[in-house]
Amino acid sequence: QKEVEQNSGPLSVPEGAIASLNCTYSDRGSQSFFWYRQYSGKSPELIMSIYSNGDKEDGRFTAQLNKASQYVSLLIRDSQPSDSATYLCAVNILFFRRALTFGSGTRLQVQP
Amino acid sequence: GAVVSQHPSRVICKSGTSVKIECRSLDFQATTMFWYRQFPKQSLMLMATSNEGSKATYEQGVEKDKFLINHASLTLSTLTVTSAHPEDSSFYICSAREQVSGGPSNEQYFGPGTRLTVT
Numbered sequence: 001q002k003e004v005e006q007n008s009g010p011l012s013v014p015e016g017a018i019a020s021l022n023c024t025y026s027d028r029g030s031q032s033f034f035w036y037r038q039y040s041g042k043s044p045e046l047i048m049s050i051y052s053n054g055d056k057e058d059g060r061f062t063a064q065l066n067k068a069s070q071y072v073s074l075l076i077r078d079s080q081p082s083d084s085a086t087y088l089c090a091v092n093i094l095f096f097r098r099a100l101t102f103g104s105g106t107r108l109q110v111q112p
Numbered sequence: 113g114a115v116v117s118q119h120p121s122r123v124i125c126k127s128g129t130s131v132k133i134e135c136r137s138l139d140f141q142a143t144t145m146f147w148y149r150q151f152p153k154q155s156l157m158l159m160a161t162s163n164e165g166s167k168a169t170y171e172q173g174v175e176k177d178k179f180l181i182n183h184a185s186l187t188l189s190t191l192t193v194t195s196a197h198p199e200d201s202s203f204y205i206c207s208a209r210e211q212v213s214g215g216p217s218n219e220q221y222f223g224p225g226t227r228l229t230v231t
Contacts, residue, residue: 032218043205043225044156049218088156092218099146099207100220104155 003027004091006103014111019076021106023089026070033065034100035074036088044088048074079110114140116208118223125196125230133191133226135206141186142208146220147179150203162189196230203227 005024013019021035032051036044050056050063050072062075072091076083086107090100115138125131135145145162160170160181168181180192189208193200205225209218 034219036222041203043222046219046221051218090220099158099161102156 002103003093003101004089004103006087006089006106008104009107010109011106012109012111013079015079015081017079017110019079019083019108019110021074021076021087021089021108023072023074023103024070025072025089025091025101027091027093028067028070030067030070030091030093032092033063033072034090034092035061035063035072036090036102037083038086038088038105040085047087076108079108081110081112084108084110114138114208114210114219114221116142116206116221116223118206118226120226121224122227123229125228127197127230128195130192130194131196131228133193133204133206133228135189135191135208135223137187137208137210137221140208140210142189142210143186144209145183145189146207146209147181147189147191148205148207150205150225156205159191193228196228198230201228201230 003026035048037047038044048063050065056063060077064073086105088105089103117136119134147159148156150156158171159174160168162168162181162183164183170176183189207220207222
């Protein structure tokens, strides 16, 4: 079992819709969770971090964390074509001490 | 967010030569930097963790004598690919973790990446 799992996609949504990206992780000791966006040929860009159960909102983005289910998700409201990218879920298993463990990413396509 | 730079952004070198890539944290001090490699359409692969003032920790399967890492200051880490071969052609990305009072931040910020092509 991979430590961090994501559906590779592509996830295709129409412009203006809500895109829902999901991620599961295997280690119950995981402490912190991140979503990165990566455009083709570019490096990842941090979008959201979340540390406790529940929802965290930042503009059009909402991260949701459920530690009991070992599940983290990212919702993108009012999706725009410019949101088309690969979204990487990342988990820090040992707080402060290790690099983030990344999922393989979900490719999102927002259709105009 | 914090800014990380990398230089060069793109490099082409001949097989057998060495290439140095620099990673700098521009507006914060980074106690820890990480080096990743990404092949086309694949996920990020962690190569090594670099701590300022100490030896880098390499991931399994990464040759430490081939990928030399130096983290001489809180704002600079370098990766040298020695005796490069075409199979080393890849996108190399560094990231840095910010040092804040009370301990390092948990967030990692990525540099823009270096595309290496070995001919």
